[in-house]
Amino acid sequence: MNRIITISREFGSGGREVGKRLADALHCAYYDSEIEASIAQNMDLDESYIARSVENGILANIPLHFGRTIASTRLYKQQVDILVEKRKVLCQIAAASDCVIVGRAADVILAEQNPLKLFVYASMEHKLARCQRYEETSAASPKALEKEIRQVDARRARYHGMFSPIKWGDRANYHLCINTTGLEIKQLIPHLAGYAQAWFAMNGR
Secondary structure, three states: OOOEEEEEEOOOOOHHHHHHHHHHHHOOEEEOOHHHHHHHHHHOOOHHHHHHHHHHOOOOOOOHHHOOOHHHHHHHHHHHHHHHHHHHHHHHHHHHOOEEEEOOOHHHHOHHHOOEEEEEEOOHHHHHHHHHHOOOOOOOOHHHHHHHHHHHHHHHHHHHHOOOOOOOOOHHHOOEEEEOOOOOHHHHHHHHHHHHHHHHHHOOO
16 A cells, blocks of 8 residues: 555645655655646646635535526536546545645545545744745735635635545644644654654554
């Protein structure tokens, strides 16, 4: 069985950087937006549309005024098909090689593969500062940015809730929770890599 690491993260906490640097340190594959690209190619759909569907969940893109019309039924089916394809792609990735997967509820979708599950979080002050430096955001002020951060995290929690009764961010769902507040992520990686290697060794991999 391959070594699989899943990373759930709060927006602005640096979870994507943790995943990329950890994958490089462990010399394994890294997956983030590549997942949507693969789904889009397989389904012949626009990649940005796939990304919005995955992030928002299967009902978020269906206008309430659609009611029970043929159009809403068709759109609902397409959203479900996207989730089915995402599960298929994640399983293919997990079967192909050792890897680090960021987001996409991979921690619960790939539960049978017994992945090492990490959750990355930080204080709001730290997330605001990081977003202002690194993250792409449309927020025009710190107050607007904080609102955006909370909205993104709420969508991620809602999406995760589609697959698991355990609350997104609940430490009971993860092997290791990492608070990046005030820390330089690249300095954490050697320690996280050592933890990951020890965890996999203890689990016979």
